[in-house]
Amino acid sequence: MNERKRHVLDAARRLFLDNGFADTSIQNILDEAGISKGTFYNYFSSKNECLISIIEESRETSTILRDELAADRRDGPELLIDQLLVRLRMNREQQLIRLYEAILHSGDAELRKFMKTVHLAELAWLERRLTEVFGEWAEPYSADAALMHFGMLGQYLQFAPDVTSSDELTKRIRFVIRRTEALLRDMAEHREHLLEADQFNERAGAPPLPSASQTAGEIRRLAALLSPADREAGREYADFLSAELEAERPRASLVRTIAGPFRKLFDGTPLEPEVRTVMSAVWQLLATADGIPGKED
Numbered sequence: 001m002n003e004r005k006r007h008v009l010d011a012a013r014r015l016f017l018d019n020g021f022a023d024t025s026i027q028n029i030l031d032e033a034g035i036s037k038g039t040f041y042n043y044f045s046s047k048n049e050c051l052i053s054i055i056e057e058s059r060e061t062s063t064i065l066r067d068e069l070a071a072d073r074r075d076g077p078e079l080l081i082d083q084l085l086v087r088l089r090m091n092r093e094q095q096l097i098r099l100y101e102a103i104l105h106s107g108d109a110e111l112r113k114f115m116k117t118v119h120l121a122e123l124a125w126l127e128r129r130l131t132e133v134f135g136e137w138a139e140p141y142s143a144d145a146a147l148m149h150f151g152m153l154g155q156y157l158q159f160a161p162d163v164t165s166s167d168e169l170t171k172r173i174r175f176v177i178r179r180t181e182a183l184l185r186d187m188a189e190h191r192e193h194l195l196e197a198d199q200f201n202e203r204a205g206a207p208p209l210p211s212a213s214q215t216a217g218e219i220r221r222l223a224a225l226l227s228p229a230d231r232e233a234g235r236e237y238a239d240f241l242s243a244e245l246e247a248e249r250p251r252a253s254l255v256r257t258i259a260g261p262f263r264k265l266f267d268g269t270p271l272e273p274e275v276r277t278v279m280s281a282v283w284q285l286l287a288t289a290d291g292i293p294g295k296e297d
Contacts, residue, residue, distance in 0.1 A: 003270045005043045008033045009057070012050050017095055021051060021102040048110055051099065057273070058096055059118065060280045062087045064263065067283045071256040077181070080133050081173050087122070088157070088169050123147060124200035134184060141187040143195035149180045210281035216242035218278045219262070222271060230265045237262035245285065252286050259283070 011033035015024040026047055030040060044050040066083040073079050091097055103111040126146040131139045138145070153176045163169060187193055223231070223238035237258055244250040259282055266275040 002274070004035075004039070006273050008035060008040065008043060009050070009054055013054050013094075016051065016054075016102070017098060021047075021099065022106060048108065051103070051111065052114055055096065055099065055114075055118065057276075058090055058094055059121075061276060062090050064276060064279055064283060067256065067286075068260040068263075071260055075132060077133055077174075077177055080129055081170060081177055083129070084126075084153075084173050084177075085166060085170055088173070089166060092164055120200045120203050123150065124198075126150070127198075127200055130180070130184065134181060137188055138184050139197055141184050141193045143197055143199055144187060144193050145180050145184045146200070147195065148183055149176055152176045152179060210284060212245045212285055215278060215281045215285065216245040219245075219282075222266070222275050222278065223262075225271060226265060227269075234262065234265050237265070241282070245282070250286075255282065255286060 008029065012024070012029045015028055015032055019028070024047070026037070026040060029047070029050070030037060033040075040050075044053065065086045069082055069086070070079060100115065103115050106112070123143075123146050126149060127142045130142040130145055130149075153173065156172050156176065157163070160168075160172075163172070219238045219242050220235075223234040226234040240258055241255060241262060244255045259279055263275055263279045266272045
């Protein structure tokens, strides 16, 4: 994402939060951002697409932060709690709940379909993580448990909407995770479940995988654009990451270890949104079961 597009999204976000999505026109966004109509339509086909881009950017960031948390930590319930906290904290800090509510009350079929996909993707992520954290025995029951988890946590957060501190949010997440584990073990004991495994993924529709070779090329290009002070370290990281992505059998654990430090070299620079998108592609590739698909022959 270039700096101009970033500027337009920031202006649109302010207006959507201050005036409401329905009461913000494209002309309002043009005036706030100081751009022409042609510039807006160069980036977005509609106001809906602009809002979707704002939410997608937040999802992308939370996915990267979640994966970086797991890079150098032992898996388990405490890691899962911290990963869940990432999304909750981002939603509250960026006031995304207000945007979600605007979509749900808009009656717009396109936006409602998008939010359903977002919700299904989050359920699919938690279903997978519950199996990873508690073991393969939980796999047949993790879809039901993920659905119940979000129902419980959502009600606790709705009951206390003013809770914003990380400690208080963590307390609620930990409480719900413990109840979720108990539900998993009860379902396993009775061999009962209503939902089939991987159902959320199938309904959401998996996005196409990025190309490993193209992602490697983007990493090298971005490293060359770093400031002189960071360029040498950036190129070393980039050489390692790109070589691993293009390898026949990439060492995923090492890629995860290097990906975070590489991304952080761009914090606070105009390239930060662009490198975030590229690193999101890296995490998508690492999440695949069989090496790195998308690698060009």
